[in-house]
Amino acid sequence: MVFENLSEKLQNALGKLTGKGKLSEKDVDIAMREVRLALLEADVNFKVVKNFTKNVKERAIGNEVMQSLTPGQQVIKIVNDELTKLMGDKEVKIAFASSPPTIILMCGLQGAGKTTTTGKLAYNLKKQNKRPLLVACDIYRPAAIKQLEVVGEKVDVPVFSMGNKHDPVDIAKAAIEHGKKHGNDVIIIDTAGRLHIDENLMEEIENIKNIVKPNEILLVLDAMTGQDAVNVAESFDDKLGITGVVLTKLDGDARGGAALSIRAVTDKPIKFVGMGEKFDQLEPFHPDRMASRILGMGDVLGLIEKAQANIDAEKAMELEKKIRSAQFTFEDFLDQLEQMRNLGPLDQIIGMIPGMNSKALKGLEVSEKEIGHIEAIIKSMTKKERENPEIIDSSRRKRIANGSGTSVQEVNKLLKQFKETKKMMKRFGEMEKTMKKKGKFG
Numbered sequence: 001m002v003f004e005n006l007s008e009k010l011q012n013a014l015g016k017l018t019g020k021g022k023l024s025e026k027d028v029d030i031a032m033r034e035v036r037l038a039l040l041e042a043d044v045n046f047k048v049v050k051n052f053t054k055n056v057k058e059r060a061i062g063n064e065v066m067q068s069l070t071p072g073q074q075v076i077k078i079v080n081d082e083l084t085k086l087m088g089d090k091e092v093k094i095a096f097a098s099s100p101p102t103i104i105l106m107c108g109l110q111g112a113g114k115t116t117t118t119g120k121l122a123y124n125l126k127k128q129n130k131r132p133l134l135v136a137c138d139i140y141r142p143a144a145i146k147q148l149e150v151v152g153e154k155v156d157v158p159v160f161s162m163g164n165k166h167d168p169v170d171i172a173k174a175a176i177e178h179g180k181k182h183g184n185d186v187i188i189i190d191t192a193g194r195l196h197i198d199e200n201l202m203e204e205i206e207n208i209k210n211i212v213k214p215n216e217i218l219l220v221l222d223a224m225t226g227q228d229a230v231n232v233a234e235s236f237d238d239k240l241g242i243t244g245v246v247l248t249k250l251d252g253d254a255r256g257g258a259a260l261s262i263r264a265v266t267d268k269p270i271k272f273v274g275m276g277e278k279f280d281q282l283e284p285f286h287p288d289r290m291a292s293r294i295l296g297m298g299d300v301l302g303l304i305e306k307a308q309a310n311i312d313a314e315k316a317m318e319l320e321k322k323i324r325s326a327q328f329t330f331e332d333f334l335d336q337l338e339q340m341r342n343l344g345p346l347d348q349i350i351g352m353i354p355g356m357n358s359k360a361l362k363g364l365e366v367s368e369k370e371i372g373h374i375e376a377i378i379k380s381m382t383k384k385e386r387e388n389p390e391i392i393d394s395s396r397r398k399r400i401a402n403g404s405g406t407s408v409q410e411v412n413k414l415l416k417q418f419k420e421t422k423k424m425m426k427r428f429g430e431m432e433k434t435m436k437k438k439g440k441f442g
């Protein structure tokens with residue numbers, strides 16, 4: 001889960017304040033000490049931490065909070081506000097050029113996820129009805145051009161390349177001409193990455209920048225590298241003047257140090273975060289939603305957006321009807337599981353539900369595996385069996401267990417649970433009908 005460790009520690013520290021009817025300055029002090037430790041352990045920049053706890057404390061020991069009926073809740077709200085502010089308050093979107101094409105220069109160190117992010121960004125822009133063009137300006141790694149071409153093919157976006165015999169500045173210039181001629185309204189230039197920041201790398205990107213005059217210079221950073229990422233951001237910003245950051249691999253970042261420090265240290269916004277290796281796993285960065293996720297208050301808006309983008313509303317209505325009339329089959333169940341999968345990995349989804357924290361998640365680790373088994377079992381049934389599971393006899397149960405790599409016990413358990421659930425649905429359906437008749441329901 002994103003920021004799992006940080007989340008757990010902060011929630012523990014603040015949880016101690018909520019049960020109290022009155023708070024003393026000492027209570028706040030103790031909690032702030034724990035908050036400070038949690039943030040330092042999360043690898044947040046120490047100056048940022050110092051400022052943060054100072055701000056929270058100043059606001060928390062004010063009269064309004066101390067004399068309120070729910071002082072603990074008030075402190076949590078202050079922490080939520082300050083976390084949001086720390087990450088930049090509001091989402092900062094891509095600044096599109098008033099007259100296209102918009103030019104986006106991508107930069108970053110090798111391995112940060114630059115090429116993947118370039119593909120994700122192109123995918124994201126295509127969904128907004130843009131016509132992006134990718135440009136291969138990394139001429140030093142022979143595999144880099146090929147990698148970008150593969151990415152382009154996967155997201156179905158054209159890639160402009162001139163091999164590795166030309167100067168990157170010339171390639172960029174030619175690409176823009178090409179893009180203008182072919183109606184591309186966003187041109188995303190992938191530049192070379194190095195293992196460390198060096199003069200040559202910076203000089204080259206600076207040259208490209210001076211010639212193409214990009215609307216955006218996006219620095220791709222690996223969230224897992226914590227304060228190193230922040231240092232890289234400072235260096236690139238000093239030399240190049242970046243316009244924003246894409247923080248990758250947030251899906252594996254239990255600590256959150258980079259995400260919480262970058263804005264405060266560089267004053268440059270995080271525009272997107274990478275939540276996985278797939279092309280649709282790039283998300284706009286919303287500081288307010290991230291703050292409430294860290295504090296276990298969920299991200300309901302994010303969840304709704306995901307659902308709207310991925311769930312077929314018509315199918316959902318049809319399903320509801322079937323459930324109400326207890327005509328729900330294994331076929332529908334499989335469909336539902338797939339729709340849920342479309343929302344993303346289970347642990348990321350759960351983290352967006354209010355009140356769900358890492359402890360609640362621990363119990364769910366098994367579930368992801370179990371869901372996989374359930375899916376495999378249903379897929380091993382014939383269509384007829386899915387519609388009418390009563391016909392599944394013991395020899396078929398054995399075959400299904402073999403086919404799905406599970407055991408007969410698991411198959412039996414699923415069949416039994418399904419039968420029970422249907423019975424219950426039927427009972428609910430009938431109850432609803434009688435209640436309706438009596439005018440007590442719906």
Ligand code: GDP
Nearest residue numbers: 110111112113114115116248249274275276277
């Ligand atoms: P580049 O050298 O900066 O171009 O890096 P690549 O784009 O080749 O990415 C390096 C590795 O990081 C690849 O294995 C990617 O799949 C992986 N990666 C990139 N972004 C993410 C992300 O948001 N989450 C995860 N889990 N992996 C990512």
